[in-house]
Amino acid sequence: MAEARPDREYAPQPSVFERWAARYLQRHNRHQAIPRRARDDQQLDAIRRTLHRSVAWSMLAGILSGGAIGAMEWYMREGLLDGMQGMSLREQLPYWTGFFVVAGVISAVEIAFLYWNALRGVGTISRQAGAPLHASPKARLVLLGLTRVALEFPSPRHRIYGIDPYAQMSRWKLSVMAVMYRMKVGVSSFLLRVLLRRVLGRVALRGLLPLVMGPLYAAWNAIITWRILNKAREQALGPFAIEAQMESLERDPLSERARQVVLHSFGALIMANQDIHPNHVYLLLRLFETFGIQEHSIEVDWPQQRFALSRLERQEKHRVLDLLITATVIVGRCRSKRKRFLEELFEACDMAYPAEKIRRWRRQFMNGQRIGQRGSHSTSAQAYA
Structure with a gap:
């Protein structure tokens, strides 16, 4: 396969929502070039303030919507229907219809606010981090990635430069993941409200519903917003x-x-x-360019290359491992399948797994520093000894 633009390789046909969100982010961030220096303390503090402020707004929205739904629940049950004592299911039908309509409207307004709040936070963090969103295919790739994070869209389900990320995943798992992504913000928030109402409605806390539901919704919103903005920062x-x-x-x-x-x-x-x-898309393209490879496609042959890794000279072996650690820490904490893969790499090289070094590099990355900046090739080799 010949060279392909990274933005089109990642998301060939952005949806209407992605295009709208991309324009919104570009209005908040005018950067066209990658910063040449690491982020300083002032810039890092600004990023943290943005994250905390966005989380606080999402919690306030949860408190207001939870309180409104809880108060409406109590008023309809106790104020209008005198506790619904002795009412048949059919007689309760108007109540349930009214409850779901009002709860649905309140939840819809809150969810719309959460998306806007997240999108605004993503735009601000991208500007404070110096991420380029204009003037190049690479910047367009960064932009598309941020829009999908803000909108809670799943990753594209296709090959990237000849690599099938989902080759080892069954179809039913892919389907479940797609459903879970769509439920994460919208459907899950509404279902949480209904579930909590049913659970709390059966216990002695019924009269305290407005007080109990607000904090629970606030905590739920805080978790979702924090995860979105942490991914955006990443x-x-x-x-x-x-580039470093x-x-x-x-x-x-x-x-x-x-x-x-x-x-x-x-x-x-x-x-x-x-x-x-x-x-990963960005790093893979830059590796192609740096290595002078014209055909931007890989047919992965891991068993053979695993053997080749073990046969490299010691100095190059360390440098290859450093690159793969970098590739790991720039997409999340090193755990689960990523951790097992790195452990396999170090086992192939007959080296100990450097857990502390990986955690340190992850912290450096999330703080906008050059990864591994304290060590040279020689000190890197000592880290694996």
Whole structure:
């Protein structure tokens, strides 16, 4: 496959909602180039304030909507229907109809606010992190990734530069994941309200519904908003960390054999992760460009390249492992399938798994610093000893 634009490789046909959200984010962030310096303390504090402010607004929305739904529940039950004592299910039907209509309207307004609040927070964080959203296909890739995060859209379900991230995942799991993504903000919020109403409606707390439901909804909204903005921070900081790694590769190139190991190992990591992250798309394209590879496609042959990794010279082996650690920490905490894959890499090299180093690199990345900035190649080798 010939060279393809990263934005079209990641999301060939953005939806109407994605295009609208992209325009909104671009109005909030005019950056066209990746920052050349690490984020300073003032910029990091600004990012944290944005995250905390957005979470606080989402909690306020939860308190208001939860209180309104709880108060409406109590008033309809106790004020209008005198506790609904002795009423048959048929006689309760008007009450249930009214409850679901009012709860649905309140929830819809709240959910719309949550999406707007998240989108505004994502736009502000991307600006504070220095993420480019204009003037290049790479910036367009970052933009599309941020819009999907803000809208809580799942990752695209297709091959990326010849790699199928879902090759090791069954179809039924893909279907379940798609349903769960669509329920995450909208349907799940509404169902939570109905469930809590039913549970609390059967206990002695019935008269305290307005007081109890508000804090519960606030906590739910806080969790969702924090996860969205944390992912946005991760994506917004990705280009800087990746470009810093590419500068090192350009100054001190790898051998052809090590390059092939990097690409195939990276492809295997994406497949092990069972998801496609915009930072991975960006990094893969930059590896192609840095290595001077014209055909932007990989047919992953991990068993053979695993053996080739173990046969590399010690210095290159460390550098390959560093690149793959970087590829891991820029998409999330190192755990589950990503952790198992890294453990397999170090086992192939007969080295101990450097858990503390990986945690430190993850912190550096999320703080907008150069990953591994304290160590040179020699100190890197000592870290694996």
